[in-house]
Amino acid sequence: MIYTKELLTEYRKKNTNKKAAVLNFLGVGGRDVYNITAPFDLNGQEVIAGRVESRDDEHSHINLFKEVNDSVWEKLDVGIDLALQDPFYTRIDGKIILGGVEAVFFDNGKAKWRTVFYQLDSISEAYKVFEGPWGMKDLRLKQQADGRILVLTRSQGEKGGRGKIGFCIIDQFSNLTIQMIEDAPLLSNQFCDEEWGGGNEIHQINEDIWILGHIANFDVDGNRHYYAMSFKVDIENKAMCEAKIIAERRDFIDGPAKRPDLVDVVFSGGIQLHGERAVLYVGISDAGAQKIEIENPFK
Numbered sequence: 001m002i003y004t005k006e007l008l009t010e011y012r013k014k015n016t017n018k019k020a021a022v023l024n025f026l027g028v029g030g031r032d033v034y035n036i037t038a039p040f041d042l043n044g045q046e047v048i049a050g051r052v053e054s055r056d057d058e059h060s061h062i063n064l065f066k067e068v069n070d071s072v073w074e075k076l077d078v079g080i081d082l083a084l085q086d087p088f089y090t091r092i093d094g095k096i097i098l099g100g101v102e103a104v105f106f107d108n109g110k111a112k113w114r115t116v117f118y119q120l121d122s123i124s125e126a127y128k129v130f131e132g133p134w135g136m137k138d139l140r141l142k143q144q145a146d147g148r149i150l151v152l153t154r155s156q157g158e159k160g161g162r163g164k165i166g167f168c169i170i171d172q173f174s175n176l177t178i179q180m181i182e183d184a185p186l187l188s189n190q191f192c193d194e195e196w197g198g199g200n201e202i203h204q205i206n207e208d209i210w211i212l213g214h215i216a217n218f219d220v221d222g223n224r225h226y227y228a229m230s231f232k233v234d235i236e237n238k239a240m241c242e243a244k245i246i247a248e249r250r251d252f253i254d255g256p257a258k259r260p261d262l263v264d265v266v267f268s269g270g271i272q273l274h275g276e277r278a279v280l281y282v283g284i285s286d287a288g289a290q291k292i293e294i295e296n297p298f299k
Contacts, residue, residue: 001192002243004217004227011245020252020292023281025065027075028052032258035086035283038201038270039067042096043122048073048281049087049098055258055287062087062100064123079123084116086283088200088270092143092173096120097129101137115139133178138163138198141173145204149173150233152199152211153184160186163196165213165240167233187233190240191215197229200268203298209233210298212280214268215245226265228282230297246297247280257285273298 025033033050040047046067052075053060062082065073084100091097098120103113115132132139138154153166160166166184170176191197197215204210211233216226231243249264257263267283278296283289 002190002215002240003192004195004215004225004245007215007229007243007245008227008248011248016295018247018251018292018294020290021071022253022255023289023291024072025050025052025075025289026068026072027065027077028063031055032287033065034286034289035267036269036281036289037087037089038272038279038281040089040096040270042120045123047076047079047123049089050289051085051087051100051283053085055256058085058103059083059105060085060103062098076123080118080120080126082118082126085113086137086267088140089120090141090143090202092141092149097141098126099139099141102131113137117141129173130176131178133182136181138165138200139181140199140202141176142202142204142209144169144209147172149176150202150209151176151181151184152202153181154198155182155184155186156196161193161196162191163198164191165197165199165211167238169235185238188237188239190243201270203271203273205298208298209235212268212271212297214266215243221261223261223263224265226267228266228268228280244297246294247282247292249284251292252282252284252290255284255290256287258287262286271297 036050047064062084064076064079087100099117105111114134117130118126140152142150166186168184195217199211199213201212227245228247269281272279
């Protein structure tokens with residue numbers, strides 16, 4: 001079992017060279033852009049997908065942005081506009097699959113959510129290809145070198161408590177079902193019952209499966225604390241291993257927060273690997289986006 005306190009202690013012992021930068025987004029009418037993906041190529045154009053939202057609510061949209069310069073991105077006028085939160089992407093059979101969280105809000109203040117997947121045919125063309133089970137965020141897919149697809153799940157409630165990661169492997173995307181997702185076994189050696197986490201992006205490095213994710217907890221005052229993390233999946237033993245924190249809020253530049261309880265939040269969006277180094281793209285305090293150069297966490 002892993003604990004944030006222990007991982008954070010180990011992380012802070014290291015004096016690593018990190019360089020953060022704020023990312024600014026044009027064309028959103030003063031709304032916040034956060035919980036972004038890393039840049040990816042869509043039919044020859046490099047784009048970022050971001051969660052676009054007013055500071056005072058959580059009714060968000062996913063839009064695509066093109067790069068203006070190293071720290072400025074501009075919304076594509078003819079790009080997709082999906083009523084989803086927390087975008088991510090993967091490639092399956094050569095196609096870009098963009099995912100996000102569909103949230104439904106009720107008058108009594110409660111909400112329900114699920115992860116949905118769209119195939120992106122162009123910057124303006126997307127069609128839904130799968131809907132995950134209600135109650136599950138952080139559902140992720142990765143086509144492996146052998147063509148099979150690794151499925152990461154994130155169960156809550158009776159099976160997963162505040163949020164635990166499970167996995168299964170399917171032969172092809174068309175085999176994916178809600179029942180299969182709900183039945184996926186949980187990884188051993190993961191989050192304690194008082195904490196939670198999830199996978200944000202799956203990477204295959206040679207024969208190893210590495211996960212960019214997050215680990216989180218509450219403090220005694222009910223404030224949330226989110227940290228970027230990485231770990232390796234031991235497929236044979238169905239276990240999380242080599243878990244470590246790779247970034248925390250104080251590594252980044254000061255900025256606004258959506259609410260006081262969200263100040264200490266780093267939400268992993270995506271990572272680009274460059275040999276011994278890497279660039280991590282994150283959402284900050286549910287109100288902004290930044291990138292940071294770190295050591296390659298999968299080395």
